[in-house]
Amino acid sequence: MMPKRHDFSEQGTTLVYLAVILVVLVGFVALAVDGGFLYGQRQKMQNAADAAAMAGAERLCRGMGTAVTSTATRYATLNGADDVSVRVDGWRVRVTARRTVETYFAKMLGISQVTIGAHAEATCSEAASACRVWPLGLNRRDWEGQAEHSCGDLLYIWTGGPPIDAPDCDVYDCDLDGDGDDDIFIAEGPQNRPWLDFTRQVSPEFPDSCSQPGIGAAELRCEILHGSGARIETPACVDRGFGSPASVGNAINARRGDRVAIALYDGFCPRRPGPGGRPYRVTAFGCVTVEGWVRDLRLTCRTTPREGGCGCGRRPPRCRGPLHIQAIAVRIPCNPMACFTSCGTLSGNPPRAGGVNAVGLTR
Ligand SMILES: [Ca+2]
Numbered sequence: 598m599m600p601k602r603h604d605f606s607e608q609g610t611t612l613v614y615l616a617v618i619l620v621v622l623v624g625f626v627a628l629a630v631d632g633g634f635l636y637g638q639r640q641k642m643q644n645a646a647d648a649a650a651m652a653g654a655e656r657l658c659r660g661m662g663t664a665v666t667s668t669a670t671r672y673a674t675l676n677g678a679d680d681v682s683v684r685v686d687g688w689r690v691r692v693t694a695r696r697t698v699e700t701y702f703a704k705m706l707g708i709s710q711v712t713i714g715a716h717a718e719a720t721c722s723e724a725a726s727a728c729r730v731w732p733l734g735l736n737r738r739d740w741e742g743q744a745e746h747s748c749g750d751l752l753y754i755w756t757g758g759p760p761i762d763a764p765d766c767d768v769y770d771c772d773l774d775g776d777g778d779d780d781i782f783i784a785e786g787p788q789n790r791p792w793l794d795f796t797r798q799v800s801p802e803f804p805d806s807c808s809q810p811g812i813g814a815a816e817l818r819c820e821i822l823h824g825s826g827a828r829i830e831t832p833a834c835v836d837r838g839f840g841s842p843a844s845v846g847n848a849i850n851a852r853r854g855d856r857v858a859i860a861l862y863d864g865f866c867p868r869r870p871g872p873g874g875r876p877y878r879v880t881a882f883g884c885v886t887v888e889g890w891v892r893d894l895r896l897t898c899r900t901t902p903r904e905g906g907c908g909c910g911r912r913p914p915r916c917r918g919p920l921h922i923q924a925i926a927v928r929i930p931c932n933p934m935a936c937f938t939s940c941g942t943l944s945g946n947p948p949r950a951g952g953v954n955a956v957g958l959t960r
């Protein structure tokens with residue numbers, strides 16, 4: 598491509614070509630360098646918007662609605678955004694994160710600044726999976742009935758008693774405060790113990806240092822103190838525990854005042870029987886505030902038979918006197934945002950009293 602010295606018109610044409618090629622080259626370089634840079638910035642803004650939406654939805658999920666906008670804005674700014682808009686719509690938090698950047702080569706083509714934006718939406722919903730669950734399983738239907746009618750009241754979860762095992766609430770008076778609703782949860786299973794064994798749910802991603810083969814007092818105690826490390830993904834077939842280790846009482850008392858997630862089952866899994874019988878089919882989670890372990894809860898005989906049931910008058914052999922049981926005292930929080938699981942996934946149902954919530958990106 599060396600120009601010939603004696604031919605000026607040819608040289609001129611070549612120069613024009615060179616100039617054109619140069620402009621095209623600069624264009625390509627600008628496209629490559631600035632394009633790559635802007636693509637990186639776009640990813641950065643997407644990350645900022647995602648982080649902000651998740652952080653905002655978490656505030657919402659934890660019942661801190663007034664902190665949603667400030668938290669989301671802070672997260673977006675920390676991730677490089679210089680212009681943030683946050684919109685809360687029901688249980689959804691929408692974030693737009695923008696950043697204005699200087700270009701490198703595109704300046705030569707007259708584009709010195711570009712504003713890059715990204716959108717994200719995160720939602721707070723009832724959790725479809727949860728971590729740090731207490732090894733306690735209760736009937737979902739009973740639970741949801743109580744959450745609707747008796748949230749805030751003191752309720753009891755049967756954990757053990759004398760050889761008479763099921764305190765039939767048609768025979769014994771399970772309405773301890775006399776408001777017309779039973780106040781005792783009784784699990785279906787061996788000796789009506791509500792204990793669960795999450796060992797089958799342990800995974801490499803969610804290990805559980807409490808987990809041991811079988812179920813024993815040490816495993817139960819550890820999971821009551823710390824919650825299970827396993828992530829329980831509904832529907833899950835969870836093995837049932839049995840026995841009534843008295844030592845768990847102290848562990849329960851150590852959690853007084855804490856809000857914990859428990860497992861709710863809607864029946865049994867047909868296969869894979871464990872040491873405690875057919876596994877529970879866990880389909881949701883419940884939220885309780887722990888009030889402590891009650892060593893001796895006294896149930897008295899019903900004086901009038903219940904409709905559809907049988908009272909003391911009709912079946913005296915089953916109710917000769919008060920029944921002394923052990924129970925975990927709990928309250929179901931009335932606030933639908935009382936329990937949050939940080940590793941959960943979304944069920945799509947809105948938060949409600951007695952439920953456990955999680956956040957996730959929905960756009
Ligand atoms: Ca009651």
Ligand SMILES: [Ca+2]
Pocket residue numbers: 794795796808809810811812813816
């Ligand atoms: Ca186990």
